[in-house]
Amino acid sequence: MKAYVYVTLKASVLDPQGQTIQNALRKMGSTSTDSVRQGKYFVLSLQDGLSPEQARAEVEHIAKDVLTNTVIEDFTYRIEE
Amino acid sequence: MKAYVYVTLKASVLDPQGQTIQNALRKMGSTSTDSVRQGKYFVLSLQDGLSPEQARAEVEHIAKDVLTNTVIEDFTYRIEE
Known part of the structure; x- marks a missing residue:
């Protein structure tokens, strides 16, 4: 059984990492994103039983x-499962 | 429209962050996980149209x-969407 946990900053919290990615995309000429937010992602392998x-x-x-x-x-x- | 991107280390690549979390869980008395792997998670808000x-x-x-x-x-x- 595997569990996937997604952790994101609350909407009211500034996300400088995401903002930096958004700025980099702009400088690379990509205009398709309005904003980027970064979070963490964990895969837990759970024990059987x-x-x-x-x-x-x-x-x-x-x-x-x-x-x-x-x-x-x-x-x-x-x-x- | 929103896009969710999940980035994980390849299975063959060691994940010391995940291993550290797994060890911490063991020390806290939790025995329900066999392994933990950490990745990154991005939410992209895409432009309309x-x-x-x-x-x-x-x-x-x-x-x-x-x-x-x-x-x-x-x-x-x-x-x-």
Whole structure:
């Protein structure tokens, strides 16, 4: 079972990395993007034998307490069999 | 229209960041993960008026030439209306 966790800065938080990418794209002549925001992406390989409920609880715990700074970041996740 | 780009290290490339997270989880008493791998995640806001084909071509170009180091990384993307 694999869990995919996506961590993004909250919309109200400035994202200088994303802004830098956006500026670089402009300088390269690409005008198709209005904005770019960067986040983090984690792939967790979960141990066999976890029930879907246990997996969800574990992934939520890990995402919230370890992978995300909840003051400035939000997370979403999805679990795949 | 928004495009979501996921960049991950190729499977054959060591991921010390992911390994560090995995070790931290072990030390915290969590035994539910076999491994953790970290990647990057980008949200591109695309300009209005792009056709789906144009959007796909643009996002692939940006992902391949700017966001990904294709020697050690792979990318996937999805586009949402």
